[in-house]
Amino acid sequence: MAEPTEQRVSKPQRFIVGRPSSIPEGGHVLVTAGGHEIGVYRFGGRFYGLLNRCPHLAGPLCKGQVVTEVFSPMPGDVRGNPDRAFVTCPWHNWEFDIKTGQSYWNPKLRVRPFPVGVEGAEALTAAVERGDTERVPGPYTAETVPIEIEDEYLVVSLRAVPAIRLEPAP
Amino acid sequence: MTTALLEDMTREQFWSGSVIDCDVHAVVPSLDTLFPYQDKVWVDAARERGFRGPAGLALTYPPALATTARPEWRPADGTVPASDLSQLRRDILDPWRVDRAILNCYYAIDSLRHPDWAIVMARSVNDWIIDQWLNKDDRLVASLVIPARDPAAAAAEIDRIGGHPGFVQVLLPVRSERLYGQRVFWPLFEAIERNGLVAGLHWGGLAEHGPTPTGYASWYVEEYAEESQVFGAQLTSMIVEGLFQKFPELRVSILEGGFTWLPTWAWNLNKKWKGLRREFPWVDRLPSEIIRDHFRFSIAPADMGPPDQMKRLLGWLGTEDLLMYASDYPHLHTDDLSVLLGLMSDTMQTNVMAETARRWYRL
Numbered sequence: 001m002a003e004p005t006e007q008r009v010s011k012p013q014r015f016i017v018g019r020p021s022s023i024p025e026g027g028h029v030l031v032t033a034g035g036h037e038i039g040v041y042r043f044g045g046r047f048y049g050l051l052n053r054c055p056h057l058a059g060p061l062c063k064g065q066v067v068t069e070v071f072s073p074m075p076g077d078v079r080g081n082p083d084r085a086f087v088t089c090p091w092h093n094w095e096f097d098i099k100t101g102q103s104y105w106n107p108k109l110r111v112r113p114f115p116v117g118v119e120g121a122e123a124l125t126a127a128v129e130r131g132d133t134e135r136v137p138g139p140y141t142a143e144t145v146p147i148e149i150e151d152e153y154l155v156v157s158l159r160a161v162p163a164i165r166l167e168p169a170p
Numbered sequence: 171m172t173t174a175l176l177e178d179m180t181r182e183q184f185w186s187g188s189v190i191d192c193d194v195h196a197v198v199p200s201l202d203t204l205f206p207y208q209d210k211v212w213v214d215a216a217r218e219r220g221f222r223g224p225a226g227l228a229l230t231y232p233p234a235l236a237t238t239a240r241p242e243w244r245p246a247d248g249t250v251p252a253s254d255l256s257q258l259r260r261d262i263l264d265p266w267r268v269d270r271a272i273l274n275c276y277y278a279i280d281s282l283r284h285p286d287w288a289i290v291m292a293r294s295v296n297d298w299i300i301d302q303w304l305n306k307d308d309r310l311v312a313s314l315v316i317p318a319r320d321p322a323a324a325a326a327e328i329d330r331i332g333g334h335p336g337f338v339q340v341l342l343p344v345r346s347e348r349l350y351g352q353r354v355f356w357p358l359f360e361a362i363e364r365n366g367l368v369a370g371l372h373w374g375g376l377a378e379h380g381p382t383p384t385g386y387a388s389w390y391v392e393e394y395a396e397e398s399q400v401f402g403a404q405l406t407s408m409i410v411e412g413l414f415q416k417f418p419e420l421r422v423s424i425l426e427g428g429f430t431w432l433p434t435w436a437w438n439l440n441k442k443w444k445g446l447r448r449e450f451p452w453v454d455r456l457p458s459e460i461i462r463d464h465f466r467f468s469i470a471p472a473d474m475g476p477p478d479q480m481k482r483l484l485g486w487l488g489t490e491d492l493l494m495y496a497s498d499y500p501h502l503h504t505d506d507l508s509v510l511l512g513l514m515s516d517t518m519q520t521n522v523m524a525e526t527a528r529r530w531y532r533l
Contacts, residue, residue, distance in 0.1 A: 071454075094445060
């Protein structure tokens with residue numbers, strides 16, 4: 001249950017992981033950035049990053065289904081909220097809020113979320129030259145090469161996030 | 171020692187505080203006993219047919235077995251055990267100096283398929299309980315019985331008699347035609363809640379259905395040992411179907427169902443809920459929390475294991491306010507309850523012997 005080795009640096013580590021057009025609405029990709037496997041999700045036109053590690057038993061969370069919220073005030077009255085989505089772990093089907101990483105049934109339990117931004121090529125070019133931003137190896141390297149052209153890129157930021165207390169799994 | 175008989179021990183030595191016995195039985199000695207409480211057309215119908223009463227009774231409680239009535243509690247003159255108040259006073263109410271005892275009469279009415287006769291039987295048993303038991307001893311409160319196959323008729327009987335101050339509970343045979351959580355039973359539970367009563371799931375029911383979750387067993391011992399699975403199935407159904415979201419005031423007692431199976435059953439339910447809750451999204455919290463809020467358990471039978479292991483199991487219940495003392499008179503149980511009490515904190519002992527039942531049944 002050891003955390004992946006994590007480099008806590010003073011400035012955020014940023015990684016170019018792909019283009020927005022490479023992830024369809026409702027879809028996701030799995031990328032490796034800074035030693036972390038991160039699922040990058042597109043939901044409701046926005047992008048979210050979650051560590052591919054379930055806080056329950058370290059299952060490959062991002063291999064699981066993405067589902068929208070179902071709730072019910074009373075048996076026989078089932079309602080859906082298409083604006084809230086969960087990633088479900090393939091091992092035990094626990095649901096984690098795609099935006100915050102919080103577990104549905106135990107809000108104290110949270111998957112580590114990572115900010116995913118969409119940034120323009122021009123700013124990124126400068127950032128890459130300064131060494132603030134890296135390109136991730138893999139299929140997106142090719143896409144990030146012509147960074148000078150007018151386009152947008154997905155950038156995962158491995159900034160230090162507020163301390164998360166991981167509860168032992170009951 | 172055999173606790174219920176107070177062998178080798180006085181009541182004070184066993185327990186010096188209050189006692190509420192949450193499961194003592196009244197046994198209908200014969201159908202004739204109920205004739206004064208039935209319309210003549212049904213009395214005549216029974217006589218025309220030679221009908222002697224619901225057939226399920228002898229299957230649920232084989233008359234000669236000690237589990238039906240222990241030898242010490244069988245009257246020498248051949249009177250049916252637990253069939254009149256004098257026996258109950260002599261064996262339980264007086265020696266145990268109970269504050270209150272909750273009288274349960276299982277007459278296997280659910281084994282009758284005749285829809286009208288089932289209603290007549292339930293009404294007459296309830297009127298007999300009032301007349302021959304509740305009206306004669308202030309220490310007694312009771313469960314009312316219902317035609318359990320017919321939720322609408324059951325609700326009507328609950329509304330007819332459930333307002334009587336002596337009735338605190340509706341007796342539901344644990345083996346039912348369908349699982350009690352299902353929506354077809356909503357009128358029944360609505361009536362229970364409306365009348366401020368407890369639903370008492372109790373051993374017995376539907377003799378023509380297999381007594382185990384998967385059919386008939388060869389021997390009575392199997393049926394006796396396996397019924398806890400049926401209690402578990404009913405508890406699961408009630409939780410998963412959302413009965414406690416629909417009826418938030420509903421209280422359910424598990425009587426003669428044991429409790430040692432509960433912790434592992436609840437662990438399993440909690441685990442399933444965490445992963446499968448989308449299938450029944452009205453259940454918005456852990457099943458174990460629902461159990462603590464909506465269920466209580468009698469401790470007859472206690473199904474005791476070794477004391478050190480029982481102590482651990484009591485801790486697994488996660489609350490000291492769940493178990494209720496019962497003699498289950500006149501049925502035989504051989505658990506040494508002084509050992510069981512010795513494993514509990516002072517608070518839990520007080521709760522078990524009286525206070526949990528006093529609060530639960532609002533006595």
